[in-house]
Amino acid sequence: MISLRLYLSIEPETRIGSGKVRLLEEVGASGSISAAARTLGMTYRRAWELIHHMNEAFGQPVITGTTGSLGGAELTDLGREIITRYRDIEQQVLKAAGPHLAALSARIVAPARSNDE
Amino acid sequence: MISLRLYLSIEPETRIGSGKVRLLEEVGASGSISAAARTLGMTYRRAWELIHHMNEAFGQPVITGTTGSLGGAELTDLGREIITRYRDIEQQVLKAAGPHLAALSARIVAPARSNDE
Numbered sequence: 001m002i003s004l005r006l007y008l009s010i011e012p013e014t015r016i017g018s019g020k021v022r023l024l025e026e027v028g029a030s031g032s033i034s035a036a037a038r039t040l041g042m043t044y045r046r047a048w049e050l051i052h053h054m055n056e057a058f059g060q061p062v063i064t065g066t067t068g069s070l071g072g073a074e075l076t077d078l079g080r081e082i083i084t085r086y087r088d089i090e091q092q093v094l095k096a097a098g099p100h101l102a103a104l105s106a107r108i109v110a111p112a113r114s115n116d117e
Numbered sequence: 118m119i120s121l122r123l124y125l126s127i128e129p130e131t132r133i134g135s136g137k138v139r140l141l142e143e144v145g146a147s148g149s150i151s152a153a154a155r156t157l158g159m160t161y162r163r164a165w166e167l168i169h170h171m172n173e174a175f176g177q178p179v180i181t182g183t184t185g186s187l188g189g190a191e192l193t194d195l196g197r198e199i200i201t202r203y204r205d206i207e208q209q210v211l212k213a214a215g216p217h218l219a220a221l222s223a224r225i226v227a228p229a230r231s232n233d234e
Contacts, residue, residue, distance in 0.1 A: 001127075001128055002126065003125070004126070004206070005123065005124055005126050005132075006123040006124075007122055008119050008122075008218070009119065009120050009121070010225070011118055015122075058224055058225050058226065059227065060224070060226045081220075085217040085221055086217075088217060089213060089217050092214075093206075096206060096209035096210060097209070100206050101125070104125070104198070104202055107195055108127070108175050109177050
């Protein structure tokens, strides 16, 4: 089974893929970094780091209200824009790539099972 | 500056992105793994490993004529199909993502230069 993965690459070394976008979505839904982290099974520290990387890459925050507080986090316009644009790219990409992925997946030859198994 | 990266993910753990596709293209053009490796600035061993990973992932070869020989490599139909489909996906993706990437790139705030510099 072949699937397509995509991410935004921001120089010099930030990648925004489905993981960070999902985190933004969860923060937007819950209004809390710690709640979002819990939902996604990551530590608060890890979630904060991912958000920090995005803030640094854009030179402006993707989330507000986080300084010195565990709650009250809110997406900025930029944070919302990243989600919307990423998801739109993703949807168009999947539509365009669908037939190609199906055709390539069909080329995979399943390994022969040994008689011992 | 934001760009989009994409790769095909084949379970359990093979990724085919622009690097492997470029390698296939160079083997196709030169008819030789070692010439392709040289062009791409990688060792023969590394090029061979990347090809081996693709062969394993599909359960069939992407290149023929390589056993015990440094020259005479040729793409199989599968090898050619991977190139064609990947490049077509890429082209459609870039078209679809272009406006989004331009808009997000415009959101990057350049870091302020210190007066000392």
